[in-house]
Amino acid sequence: MTIENELVKARNRQDTTQLELSFDTNYCRETISKVETKDRKYQPEMRKAFSESLDDPEFYFHTWEESTGYVHMPYLDGDHIQHDPIHMRYFAEQETQEALENLDHVKWHKPIQANSDLEREEVKQVIKEILDSSVSQINLVAALCKEYDFSMKKLFKEWLISLKARRLKK
Known part of the structure; x- marks a missing residue:
């Protein structure tokens, strides 16, 4: 498209x-x-x-x-996606749980340089799981904005201000 x-x-x-x-x-x-x-x-x-x-x-x-370019969160529109908030919430919950479970398998105690090629690939897979979780969450935000007729732009502006107020962003 x-x-x-x-x-x-x-x-x-x-x-x-x-x-x-x-x-x-x-x-x-x-x-x-x-x-x-x-x-x-x-x-x-x-x-x-x-x-x-x-x-x-x-x-x-x-x-x-x-x-x-390629660094973005896509709008999920595949055959298995339903954009109503209930289904998106369930989907986001599943993806987030899967990402958290995969994070438990990362060998945090080991220096990065000591990781084998297999361990590096496992970390790459964990990153992809985190991205799956992130995209499901942002698509849930879009579904909620649409359902409740909220401006996604205004909500993002408010959210960015709250990040600064909480000193999470300069």
Whole structure:
């Protein structure tokens, strides 16, 4: 799926017209139309304006990958995913439990340089389990925001401020 298609989908999910988006982003309606039809290249500086204006969790996930390359949390949309909060909570709980159980197998007492190739691969697998847990948690956040009609953008801003207040982030 291209970012242009994701823009159209996000705009439709938010019931926003190209004209309404143009008022909020300072891009003219014609520019937005050309971007969506790929007659104009989607510029990186458009990402911030469109993401902030639309405030659509799925669009955040798709633009996150574009802006960071491979370091991102994907929006889970596979055949075995149900986006309602109850199923996402259960899924996040399972993934987190699995990650914690795998963390117990890491040999914390051993110097890193003394690890065998097999032990290093085991740590790599544990990292992947932690990523599974993280992505399930952030997808749960998206599901809850959608269910309760919360702005994911506003919640993230509040959360970042709380991290600073708790001296977890400068």
